[in-house]
Amino acid sequence: MAMSVQSTEGKRALGSTSDENSVVLKSSSTPVRVNGQSSLQKEIKKETRLGISTKKDEDFGKWYSEVCRCGDMLDYYDIKGCYILKPPAVKVWGILRAFFDAEIEKMGVEEYYFPLFVSPSCLEKEKDHIKGFSPEVAWVTRAGESELSIPIAVRPTSETVIYPYFSKWIRGHRDLPLKINQWVNVVRWEFSDPIPFIRSREFLWQEGHTAFATKTEADKEVFDILQIYSDIYEKLLAVPVIKGIKSENEKFAGGLYTATVEAFIPSSGRGIQAATSHSLGQNFAEIFGISFENKERKLEKKETKRSLVWQNSWGISTRSIGVMVMTHGDDKGLVFPPLVAPVQVVVIPVPFNGFDVNIIYEACEAVKSTLLAAGIRAKSDNRDTYACGWKYADWEQKGVPLRIEIGPRDLAKNQVRIVRRDNGAKADLPRGDLIEQVKDMLGKIQQSLFDAAKRGKDACTQKVENWDDFMEALSQKKLILAPWCDEVEVEKLVKERTKTETGAGAKTLCTPLEQPDLNEDTLCFASGKPAKKWSYWGRSY
Template sequence: MSDIGALVSKLSTMGFSDPPVEHAAVDSVDQWAEALSTVSGLPSKYTLTKTLIFKPKQPKSEAIAPVVVIAKDVSATNSKTIGTELKLKDLRFASDDILSGIFQTAKGSVSPFALSQVPKENIGSVRVVIDKALLNDTTGKIAFHPLDSSRTVFISNETLKSFIKSVEGLTHVIEMDFAAAAAAPAAAPAAAKASRPAAAAAAPKAEEVSGTKLGLDVTKEGDFSTWYRQMLMKAEMYDNYPISGCFILRPLAYFIWQEIQKFLDAGIMSMGVKNSYFPMFIPGDVLEREKDHIEGFAPEVAWVTRAGSTELAEPIAIRPTSETVMYPYFAKWIRSHRDLPLKLNQWCSVVRWEFKNPTPFLRTREFLWQEGHCAHLTKDGAMTEVREILTLYRRVYEELLAVPVIEGVKSENEKFAGGDATTTVEGFIPATGRGIQGGTSHYLGQNFSKMFKISVEDPESTGADRPKLFVHQTSWGLSTRTIGVMAMIHGDNKGMVMPPRVAETQVVIVPCGLSSKQTDEERCEIENACLNVEARLKMLGVRAEADLRENYTPGFKFSHWEMRGVPIRLEIGPKDLVNQSVTFVRRDTSAKGQMAFEGMEAAIQLLLIKIHDEMLARARKEMEDHTKIVLKWADFVPALNKKCMVLIPWCERSECEDQIKARSTRDELQDQLEDEKEPSMGAKSLCLPYKQPENPPLVHGQTKCVQCGEDAKRYALFGRSY
């Protein structure tokens, strides 16, 4: 039952009558509570819940036997306690593949209703544990997500009981008193407590060591998805919006996008590209003209069907991309080979009404991008541009964002619909072991020019009946996904780590060492020194800010600017004034040092360059260390499980790629990971890298495809991906 309408219809037979409430998509209970706080007309009393899915440790030969826990959000659902109750060992959170493959759901959207989506062959092994406090509370409604974290339904506990009973084949259902279970450990013998070594008793908690207690509640290593959203939210990079899948870009993030715009605009203009703007509305009949192209976008197209109270005669689409918007005008404007090349770009937003889990910057229903569309007389001219643009995209990542990427061409399965070839820059997120597409530049061939009749007379021919030549076209795009990739790679457990060239504030100056002992004159002297440093740096174009807020301690200010990723912090106190120096702290490494007032400007500029270069070098080493050459299938999935991308000799056949994805997914489910928090999905081709391995190893003297054994054409990069 993947359809929300079908679920609501089923619940209506069990006493449920209110429609689902829509709100911003959420990943946690805290976000859920915040999202609901903006919605009116909710029940006067309701209880938030959590639905957790665990998998016990078991022999590989046995079928997967998940445990579904349904509880109040405040109940202590200890996995060890639950395992003891069910006589199961080592309960761990289920992997993404179990969530999607068995329950047809994803993190953030899990609820009891996913039980209706479990295949018949699996439902008999599923165990359900329900919080007694949830079933016994009759004072209000119970809140759940109806298969989608951007909606909430409020049902009674009787409706919940009826739903659980209605799941055909579900036989293992127990009630558990989590409150009593949580209280039980308090009665542990005092002797047991006394037996702890003194060193252990004195050791600080993990979150205190990592610096997350006052900032982030989770670590990058422990819960990457929650860490990512929480880091961006607390760094004030984005905020949620009432329409699911839409997010607000706050100034810190928008500044990054503006820096990317400046860099890329200068690059494309030097190539002769001119900026333009086309309307965002597309007539339905125009969108349908290129069925092969639009087929991939069709499920994501948003339509306008009404203006005020009047139904439109024909629905109007909101652009998911602009080929069908722009190319009728290419046909109108290109009348001769002298009009070529025509090179246009537009900075705009597009709307793709995706129904997968929205993720800020990575997967959103509206996002900002640039899209270039160009027409050339020859294929050579078009292909030259495709590669020049790809080089520009690589430079955006490496020269601005300190993110290494791999340049290559997409496989036939992964190329742009309606095009002849797609080139790409691929990034890598070490924390999850997944690749991520960073930007694409397409050679469209003559497919669109034939569809839209964009042609010129052959300039090499003479006479009255010169043959028509269809132009060769390109399209290319880079989006605000760049910001998400940068944040995922560089962010840490204190928050954002900004590459200096896109940091809104590159240097923050904080007065320190002040106390009640200082006179007003002494305090004023230190603050003036901070302002003087700020002015000197700004004169050289360094984006500096003196934080002179009196109602915050230096420690609070340190955390504030660390969360926002400011590359350099300067501290100025009474001793610094005496020594005519400042203390500097690097955000990326936390390294400290002293810097003389004299010549400080040049030292800061060199340090900003050094920070960028070292951030890029560290990220590149991480990527290289997690890229493995694999020559036999037995090593393929184990390499993925070690959070690596793999380079394999490949035949480049589409059917072989389908088999790789299916086979790696199946092998993963059969051979469960020891750590369930590792990524666990099938692999797909990321690209065929332009830079092939040096002195590549051979198999039996002849390179064969790892999957099918046929002759390999070149090495391909495969991996799990976003």
């Protein structure tokens, strides 16, 4: 999108400035005022280019990077795969954190903080676990000029940091359940190409770790947490997800089973693991000696009165922000669902030559204050170095759900013009009932974004029952639901064969909790053996 900023008297679309012989340049991030001359107009028009240069459906990867950067979500750091999160991204993460904290507090989870570093002895205790993470573990090998006698790992996750202390803190049944959560950064030195928010070497997340006396209690929590994650995506981020179970190949290393919420990005044709809740069984409890005096065994006078605990771990990360951007963003930039938007409403003055601009600015400030008092995150844009049209494009690029415009005609009619970011619809609203109208419109935008995203996901979902249809659907970047025999070797063969034939392997994304009917004579799409379940397949991030 290219746009020249002009002085156009009486046109709301671009607005006007009080100085008719000036235009505004945006070079990098610094606005500069230049005296306008007709011979310079073409050069100036190029300099004032604003917007995303790549279309979402033409080069998704480049588009996504541009949207994150131009939307002011992040900046690139001088270490590949690391990013600076800017205020809008931090604000979204804070909103998600507040929602999640309130939910897990109801469940009796308490907040802790454990150190960043892991000793090799702890990290290597659980061989299956460390094997799953070993390519991603970063090690500190020296301090200053001195080599460390024993290298120290930077946490890729904290099971091996926390569980030695669970064994100290849990003695009897009265110490259970033990439920903790921490909000931290973790480091995973990915070898594949990093993607902002989606796959980075350092990222933010919460990780919950819990211990129970019985498997029944632990299993219940796995799915209670999964529902909260589903609510975060569907109710806050307006992103439809699938609740399911990971395959044996894809489950958490060292765990019993992994429950997941999976999202799908139609524009790239890839699934994405959105959040996970792991049942760890008693594996870590056995390795780290986490046991308790079992009152039931004591009452039954059994010789061994101690029992191993049943454990869970669960987490959601800043990857959720990237999923939101990928799902809702368009060719103009970010599109924020109102419930997580850092700024829900921006108020922009529309000056008119010959009219006192200060009166318009005062009206904008008054509207902003009214919105803020009603709990609506609002901001006014009184920058006098930019024309209205430039501001409109700038805030559209930043994804603000609603824009309010106020000009002389609006003041005369005691109204405002309101413009939706998601569909561009405009309406003139009386200022008297503005709060109710704005809240109603924000709610409609939230629902509209979810409905549009769900339609997009559903349109890209295809049910198949044989290999040829599977490969055809895969070539069309579909989310594929197929009958499967649930054999590990068959999944491996599917991944290898699709990689050989197409250059990019497909795998199971999850087995949905809501299973379609499976006839007894249904065969696995890949092996021809009797099918045991329906599972989602596709390429993934």
